[in-house]
Amino acid sequence: MATIKDIAKEAGVSLATVSRVINNGPKVSDKTRERIKAIMKDLGYRPNANARALVKQKNPSIGVVLAELSDPFFATLAHGIESVAREQNLQILLSSGSIHAKTERKAIETLFEHRCEAMIVHSKALDNHTLIDFAKQVPGFVLINRYIPEIADCCVWLDNYVGGGLMARHLLNNGHQKFVVLSSEYQINDPYERLDGIKDELAKANIQLSEQQIACDKPDLEGGAQAMQKLLNNKPDFTAVIAYNDAMAAGAISVLQEAGYQLPEQISVMGFDDVMLARFCRPKLSTLHYPIEEMAVKAAELAIEKSTNLEFTPDPSGYKFTPSIVSRQSIKNLTQ
Amino acid sequence: MATIKDIAKEAGVSLATVSRVINNGPKVSDKTRERIKAIMKDLGYRPNANARALVKQKNPSIGVVLAELSDPFFATLAHGIESVAREQNLQILLSSGSIHAKTERKAIETLFEHRCEAMIVHSKALDNHTLIDFAKQVPGFVLINRYIPEIADCCVWLDNYVGGGLMARHLLNNGHQKFVVLSSEYQINDPYERLDGIKDELAKANIQLSEQQIACDKPDLEGGAQAMQKLLNNKPDFTAVIAYNDAMAAGAISVLQEAGYQLPEQISVMGFDDVMLARFCRPKLSTLHYPIEEMAVKAAELAIEKSTNLEFTPDPSGYKFTPSIVSRQSIKNLTQ
DNA sequence: TTGTATGCGTTATCAG
DNA sequence: CTGATAACGCATACAA
Numbered sequence: 001m002a003t004i005k006d007i008a009k010e011a012g013v014s015l016a017t018v019s020r021v022i023n024n025g026p027k028v029s030d031k032t033r034e035r036i037k038a039i040m041k042d043l044g045y046r047p048n049a050n051a052r053a054l055v056k057q058k059n060p061s062i063g064v065v066l067a068e069l070s071d072p073f074f075a076t077l078a079h080g081i082e083s084v085a086r087e088q089n090l091q092i093l094l095s096s097g098s099i100h101a102k103t104e105r106k107a108i109e110t111l112f113e114h115r116c117e118a119m120i121v122h123s124k125a126l127d128n129h130t131l132i133d134f135a136k137q138v139p140g141f142v143l144i145n146r147y148i149p150e151i152a153d154c155c156v157w158l159d160n161y162v163g164g165g166l167m168a169r170h171l172l173n174n175g176h177q178k179f180v181v182l183s184s185e186y187q188i189n190d191p192y193e194r195l196d197g198i199k200d201e202l203a204k205a206n207i208q209l210s211e212q213q214i215a216c217d218k219p220d221l222e223g224g225a226q227a228m229q230k231l232l233n234n235k236p237d238f239t240a241v242i243a244y245n246d247a248m249a250a251g252a253i254s255v256l257q258e259a260g261y262q263l264p265e266q267i268s269v270m271g272f273d274d275v276m277l278a279r280f281c282r283p284k285l286s287t288l289h290y291p292i293e294e295m296a297v298k299a300a301e302l303a304i305e306k307s308t309n310l311e312f313t314p315d316p317s318g319y320k321f322t323p324s325i326v327s328r329q330s331i332k333n334l335t336q
Numbered sequence: 337m338a339t340i341k342d343i344a345k346e347a348g349v350s351l352a353t354v355s356r357v358i359n360n361g362p363k364v365s366d367k368t369r370e371r372i373k374a375i376m377k378d379l380g381y382r383p384n385a386n387a388r389a390l391v392k393q394k395n396p397s398i399g400v401v402l403a404e405l406s407d408p409f410f411a412t413l414a415h416g417i418e419s420v421a422r423e424q425n426l427q428i429l430l431s432s433g434s435i436h437a438k439t440e441r442k443a444i445e446t447l448f449e450h451r452c453e454a455m456i457v458h459s460k461a462l463d464n465h466t467l468i469d470f471a472k473q474v475p476g477f478v479l480i481n482r483y484i485p486e487i488a489d490c491c492v493w494l495d496n497y498v499g500g501g502l503m504a505r506h507l508l509n510n511g512h513q514k515f516v517v518l519s520s521e522y523q524i525n526d527p528y529e530r531l532d533g534i535k536d537e538l539a540k541a542n543i544q545l546s547e548q549q550i551a552c553d554k555p556d557l558e559g560g561a562q563a564m565q566k567l568l569n570n571k572p573d574f575t576a577v578i579a580y581n582d583a584m585a586a587g588a589i590s591v592l593q594e595a596g597y598q599l600p601e602q603i604s605v606m607g608f609d610d611v612m613l614a615r616f617c618r619p620k621l622s623t624l625h626y627p628i629e630e631m632a633v634k635a636a637e638l639a640i641e642k643s644t645n646l647e648f649t650p651d652p653s654g655y656k657f658t659p660s661i662v663s664r665q666s667i668k669n670l671t672q
Numbered sequence: 673t674t675g676t677a678t679g680c681g682t683t684a685t686c687a688g
Numbered sequence: 689c690t691g692a693t694a695a696c697g698c699a700t701a702c703a704a
Contacts, residue, residue, distance in 0.1 A: 001451075003681055014691045019683060027689055044473070049449040050395060051681035053386040055696050064430075069415040079405040082432050086439075091446055092430040096418050103422075110427055113385040115337075137380070250616060280586060282618040339697055350675045355699060363673055387697035391680050676703075681696105688691075 002043040010039050022047060049091075053115060061091035062303065063111030065104065067124040069096045073275055073292050077144070080296025081120060088304060090118070099186075101125040108134055118303035120144055120296075124188050140307025144299045146189070153314040154306075156299040156321070160190050163288050163323040164197020167242050167270055170286075170325050172205050175334030176240040176268060181209065182227045182252055184219035184244045191216075191244055194272065198242060212236060219244050224251025232259060239267060239334065246271035246278045246287055253281055253330070268331040272323070284328035291321050338379040346375050358383060385427075389451060397427035398636065399447030401440065403460040405432045409611055409628050413480070416632025417456060424640060426454070435522075437461040444470055454639035456480055456632075460524050476643025480635045482525070489650040490642075492635040492657070496526050499624050499659040500533020503578050503606055506622075506661050508541050511670030512576040512604060517545065518563045518588055520555035520580045527555075527580055530608065534578060548572060555580050560587025568595060575603060575670065582607035582614045582623055589617055589666070604667040608659070620664035627657050 008018045013032060020028050021036045039045075053059040062085050066074055078094075085092050093116055097104035104125050111119050118140035123131060128148050135141045135151045147157040171179065181198060184191040199209050215230045217223035224247060232255065241256075243249035249271035253263060261267050263283050271278055271287035278285035298319065305312050344354045349368060356364050357372045375381075389395040398421050402410055414430075421428050429452055433440035440461050447455050454476035459467060464484050471477045471487045483493040507515065517534060520527040535545050551566045553559035560583060568591065577592075579585035585607035589599060597603050599619050607614055607623035614621035634655065641648050 005681075015682085016684085016691060016693095017689090020690090023683080029689065032689090046445065046448050048390070048451065048681050049446075050386045050389040050451060051696090052683080053696095054384070054390055054680090054698090055682045055684085057696070059386060069411055069418050071411070074414075075405055075407070075411045078410075078430075082405050082430075086432070086434075091450070094414075094418075094428045094430045096422070098422075109382065110385075112382050114427070115384065115386060277612065277616055280613055281616050340699095341697075351698080352676080352700080353674060356674090359699080365673060368673085384697050387680090388699080389680095390682090391697080391699050393680070674704085676701105678699105678701090680698090683695090685694080686692085688689105 002045045003048070004045075007036065007039050007043055007045055010043065011036050057115075058117050059091075059115045060089065061093050061114070061116050062118040062120065062300065063093040063095070063114065063116035064119075065095045065097050065107040065111065065121040065123070067097050067104075067122045068099055073273065073290070076275075076292050077122070077296045080293040081300045084297055084300040084304070090304070097121075097123060097125060099125050101127075105130065112138065116140075117307040118142070118300070120299050120303055122146075124186070138307075139310060140303045142299050142303040142306070144295060147320075153319075156295050156302060156319045158290060158295070158321050158323060160193035161197040161200075163272065164194035164199075165201040166197075166288060166323065166325060167194075167272065168198045168201035170327075171240045171242065171268065171270060171331065172201070174268070174331055177205075177207065178238040179207070179209065179213060179240050179242055180231050180236055180238040181214045182224055182231075182241060182243040182248045183214055183216045184248075185216040185223070186219065191219075194244065213238070217248070220247045221251040221254075224248030225255045226251075228252035228255040232256075240331070241267060241269045243269065243271050246273045246275050246285055249285055249287070249330075250277055250281045253283075253285075264330050264332040270331060274326050278326070278328070283330045286328045286331040287326050288323035289326045290323055295321055337384075338381045339384070340381075343372065343375050343379055343381055346379065347372050393451075394453050395427075395451045396425065397429050397450070397452050397454075398639065399429040399431070399450065399452035399455040399457075401431045401433050401443040401447065401455075401457040401459070403433050403440075403458045404435055409609065409626070412628050413458070413632045416629040417636045420633055420636040420640070426640070433457075433459060433461060435461050437463075441466065448474065452476075453643040454478070454636070456635050456639055458482075460522070474643075475646060476639045478635050478639040478642070480631060483656075489655075492631050492638060492655045494626060494631070494657050494659060496529035497533040497536075499608065500530035500535075501537040502533075502624060502659065502661060503530075503608065504534045504537035506663075507576045507578065507604065507606060507667065508537070510604070510667055513541075513543065514574040515543070515545065515549060515576050515578055516567050516572055516574040517550045518560055518567075518577060518579040518584045519550055519552045520584075521552040521559070522555065527552075530580065549574070553584070556583045557587040557590075560584030561591045562587075564588035564591040568592075576667070577603060577605045579605065579607050582609045582611050582621055585621055585623070585666075586613055586617045589619075589621075600666050600668040606667060610662050614662070614664070619666045622664045622667040623662050624659035625662045626659055631657050 004018050008015050021033050095107035097107050120142050122144050135154045143155045147155045215227035217227040271285045274287045274289040278287045340354050344351045357369050431443035433443050456478050458480050471490045479491045483491045551563035553563040607621045610623045610625040614623045
């Protein structure tokens with residue numbers, strides 16, 4: 001592969017001159033500029049990004065570590081990041097953490113080694129301490145979907161507690177009084193926070209949630225189906241199902257329908273996330289909209305700003321997002 | 337950030353020795369090895385991947401350009417690639433083409449500049465000639481979801497023509513005789529090939545497809561809905577809808593149901609892709625399974641093999657995949 | 673077992 | 689306007 005040297009030799013000029021035309025340097029005569037450009041095209045010259053990154057002491061790229069690639073809204077997240085990356089002419093370096101602390105750590109370290117100037121990490125397995133440590137090492141480090149008080153200015157996150165409250169309130173407003181909850185078995189914050197939000201809001205209406213009304217399983221379709229089945233076996237009395245996310249809600253719906261229930265006439269179901277699935281399961285799922293793409297864009301912008309402008313003082317209060325209710329057809333209004 | 341030099345100085349040894357312990361070089365005494373390792377950890381040393389790539393003349397990474405990130409099966413594709421990348425300790429460099437020839441070209445060139453040793457590109461906008469050109473420049477270049485005869489050994493692709501035939505045959509076998517087709521308006525190969533497959537198979541049963549029986553639109557939900565609406569307005573006589581993909585099929589189903597048709601009793605609908613959507617629309621969609629994850633894995637393995645082993649002679653016949661019928665509930669058997 | 677020297681492809685700082 | 693030349697961080701052939 002042709003280097004700057006080859007084309008310098010071919011053109012009978014010095015390396016410096018060639019470098020100047022590559023970088024649109026100011027002081028080159030139009031004649032030589034054109035001649036060199038022609039030669040570059042001729043030889044199929046492509047600047048070596050690695051050499052460049054080495055000498056410039058930074059890699060114009062944005063590193064992304066995702067908790068898991070199979071996550072349905074990963075595509076949306078990636079799309080958001082990509083849109084700002086393109087605009088800034090930044091390359092994307094992608095790693096997946098696969099929800100293992102070890103792999104996540106490895107993924108982040110790899111990004112470090114590449115000297116990415118900005119980094120967006122969606123960590124589900126690493127502990128706060130480790131993350132804080134990382135955040136302190138690179139200016140452009142941003143956490144998405146996670147809030148750590150010590151590094152609040154690096155966090156773009158969703159208020160899950162408020163989300164849980166919104167779900168409960170919405171159902172309450174629709175006249176429901178007897179609930180059942182499908183939660184995620186993963187030992188991460190989100191499920192706990194949502195659950196706390198639900199419980200607290202319910203408590204305001206003097207409703208307690210007992211352990212028998214909660215089932216945990218994997219936060220996907222199957223998990224939702226199994227959790228629902230467990231609950232059904234106990235034959236609890238309820239009119240509404242509050243699911244950890246849309247996938248679990250959809251799984252629950254299948255089980256419920258196969259058990260002969262009319263939805264939403266007999267039982268209402270509420271999801272969380274507002275992924276595509278929510279619009280296509282029947283009945284169409286009422287859910288909470290998770291503004292993941294906006295969050296991704298914000299995270300990318302923040303990461304770039306922080307890495308570029310060292311004096312930048314972020315406004316921590318601006319990086320919290322709140323989900324909003326999307327009312328479709330899976331919830332029956334009992335008050336009418 | 338600490339460099340190899342810093343740690344050499346700190347340890348009172350030469351650069352070479354440090355480099356050896358980093359690369360697990362063979363000739364270092366255990367004592368110094370341990371001492372150096374300790375110092376590395378102490379100083380938080382991280383090898384500079386860019387410097388490494390420069391001197392080794394190759395970047396241990398696999399470049400991926402995707403036609404579009406919002407594509408529903410992009411996540412699946414990425415997941416397949418990622419699984420083999422991890423196994424081989426390869427970093428993923430991601431670019432999106434956004435279905436614009438210019439952007440796609442730029443995406444590929446960026447990957448070139450980074451000297452990725454393997455590249456997997458999903459191009460929808462670039463012409464054959466350009467792609468052939470690229471393929472000849474890097475050994476580890478692989479095209480996914482596209483077949484170009486001149487570089488057949490770089491192509492991992494799905495036989496869309498056979499797929500179209502399978503759809504038609506399946507419907508024919510279920511007693512259907514009157515069809516309507518929802519195709520994609522994008523000027524790329526897939527829709528044409530599928531359509532040809534459909535037409536040819538239908539022709540074997542002496543059925544011709546007229547222009548009024550075909551509607552083109554965007555290959556997504558909305559497009560499917562609109563295409564279906566167009567057809568409905570013309571009030572053609574049909575018992576089965578053949579859609580370009582699951583998304584269009586789902587869009588069509590919405591329109592059909594809102595128009596008061598009973599599905600699948602009155603009208604059967606067939607999709608293509610077998611994405612998650614197919615399992616969750618009602619009636620559950622009968623479709624063709626697109627083995628995208630396997631294809632991604634194969635593409636990654638091929639790309640790595642080609643880049644590693646220059647003598648490797650690929651077996652072109654092994655990189656064609658064939659879709660298979662997934663029978664669910666959206667097709668009524670008219671022969672019973 | 674360890675050290676020295678050189679080069680990878682660029683950019684950038686000086687001189688001309 | 690152009691040309692030498694010194695970094696950048698690391699690997700490696702060759703010496704010691």
